Amino acid sequence: MKVRIEMTQDVACVWSALAHARLENALEEFRAEGGEAEVVYRPFQVAPDAPVDGEPLSEVHRRVFGPDVERNIARMADLAAKDGFTMRFDRAVFANTLDAHRLLAVAESHGKGEEAAGRMFRAYFSDGLNVADPAVLARLAGELGVPWLPEDASDEVPAAIARVRAEGVTSVPRFVISERTLPPGAPSTGDLLNALRAAAG
Template sequence: MKVEIFSDVVCPWCYIGHHRLRQAVRLYEGAVEVAHRPFQLDPDGVSGGEPLLGALERKFGGAARVAQMTGHVTGVAAQDGLEIRFDRAIAANTFEAHRLIRLAGRAGREADMADRLFQAHFTDGLDVGDPATLAALAEEMGVEDTGEGAEEVRAELARARALGVQAVPLFLFEEKFAVSGAQPVETLVAALREVEERTAQERAVRVPDGEDCGDGTCAV
């Protein structure tokens, strides 16, 4: 089964969603191919080294409101074993970070690169929009940055817009069934099983006459 997760590496709920999806895949009995898809919460964002809390306070109306928001998500993340430090985080444009994830995917290290970028932003206080920082992270993860991948990222961002993705994380199963938000692990496991059942039913219906079917099932 193919699962695409649309996310941004500066989205705390995406960090939680990635973590929970990994757990769900381990608990699910079938084979799952996970593909990471880019989404930018702020496509016009600038990587200038500004502390994230200051940027959030301007956007959401002050320190009290932001403290409430960040406190909630930090608490949820802690329950999942994830450390989120908004006091260290740096506001960043994430296009180049997504390009690195894309390049890592060519070597089968897409998930590892995404995880490292989440940790870099939320725990280590690194600027994931800074070229030097990204170069160091790529080297650390064994990803060769050839400078390629920008057009692919632009195409995937355009696809996300065409699909109507407006909030992340969003999980797209088999390009048909979507689940939005950092759902509990058990919800994601249930979604995997339900999609498996629905897909099997559709395949059985679509098998043309003459194909090899028996005992009420089809060898697909």
């Protein structure tokens, strides 16, 4: 039985990035055991008013959370490293993610959703790319091997975001595995793997 995983996420959400890294690790082990799974990505925007031209994420963090944020950032980077994900907050660009979600939707329609999601999180948190920049999105689409025009999925993604909010979702990440909603937040790799095994029966 193929397990269906719904992940509601935002490219700009640090916990979504961590959760996706853990999901990738869990899926690798689950599939190595012979399990089958598909991931469906549902879009959410943590900061829908974020600028398209972007600004350094480190400056946004200091402005919003104050000088003590550096300790939390270091802790988060260490946590991510344990799951094999590199977080470079000194390089990350705070930018609007609407078009990044559009590219992810297009990639999903070509069977490359998991690959695209992983690449988007790395682009944002590891590579310091502005995921609202049309040139960056065109480059990422080229890497993924999917066609891309700025108007692709133009109406579909805002409508999907509205549906998620109408369901009462106010934070991400959120996982639903074979219709079972997991506790909010970023489950451990082990918890995700156990949920996949349980869903597979």
